[in-house]
Each structure stands twice: as structure tokens, then as C-alpha cells.
Amino acid sequence: MVKIFENMEEIVKMLVSTWESIPRFYQKDRTVKRTLQCRLYSYLEAQGLDVVADYFPPRMSDRPVDIVVIDKADPKNIRLAICVDELVTLDAVKSLSAFDAERKIIFTIHPLEKKVKESTFFLKPGIEHYHIKGPQSTQLF
Numbered sequence: 001m002v003k004i005f006e007n008m009e010e011i012v013k014m015l016v017s018t019w020e021s022i023p024r025f026y027q028k029d030r031t032v033k034r035t036l037q038c039r040l041y042s043y044l045e046a047q048g049l050d051v052v053a054d055y056f057p058p059r060m061s062d063r064p065v066d067i068v069v070i071d072k073a074d075p076k077n078i079r080l081a082i083c084v085d086e087l088v089t090l091d092a093v094k095s096l097s098a099f100d101a102e103r104k105i106i107f108t109i110h111p112l113e114k115k116v117k118e119s120t121f122f123l124k125p126g127i128e129h130y131h132i133k134g135p136q137s138t139q140l141f
Helices: 008-020 029-046 090-097 113-122
Strands: 050-055 063-068 078-085 103-108 127-131
Touching: 008 029, 008 127, 029 050, 029 078, 063 127, 078 090, 090 103, 090 127, 113 127
Parallel strands: 078 103, 103 127
Antiparallel strands: 050 063, 063 078
16 A cells, blocks of 8 residues: 655645745635635645545544545554644644554644744644745734
8 A cells, every 4th residue: 555645855845845836915814724725625635645634533622634535445443643733732633642543743834933933832643734935924813
């Protein structure tokens, strides 16, 4: 089985490029988040993968997992789970921790790296974190 997101450096570059392509007037936190979610969804779908958006794990109602990639042969098997947030949040970590998956990733977009670094306190083993740096002129939040 092929590993999804084998080259994370390329994925991060793709997301930065997507963010930079949003006109400055539209670069608000929710808009950037949703645009990056949509970009990831379309990228994964173009790879021929089965993708599901806004998956609520069993017994979780606080926050959905933004994107899951399921195994075609066994739809109950989750190969990849992704959350996109301003910071690493406890709700995202709880949602990602509520089920088994081959790979779990949180992408953060907050402009202050210090706040992002502080928020990584919530990470648990098995959850990867990548910070996406947007255009320097962006005034989010």
C-alpha cells in the first residue's frame, strides 16, 4: 500500500502556495482554514483516494476531523486523518485520538510561531504537526 503524503515538504509548499494565492482582502482565519481544507481534499481525491470530510469519531461531538482517507478495500480502516487549525487544540487532539489511523496530522496556520509552539503541548504520540506559514503581510485574527 502506498504511503500517503510521502513527501511532506511538497505538501507544505503546496499549502503555502494555496494560501498565498488567496487575495489579501479575503485572508481571514476561517477563509484560510477552509481553503486549505478544500485544497487538501481535492489533492487527495486527485490521487485516487477515498476521502471523507468532517468526520465525527464515535462518542465525540466537540470537533470533527476535517479530512479522513479511508481504505477502499475496508472502509472502516482509516489511512489518514487531518485537522487544520489556527493552533494545536485539545479538541483536535481528542478527535484524532478517538480512533486508529495509519497516520494523523495537524496543520496549524497561526501567524505567531511562539503561540503555535506553545500549543504543541497538547500533542500526543502518533500525531504529527506541521506549521504552515502564510504571507508575511497577512493579518489574521
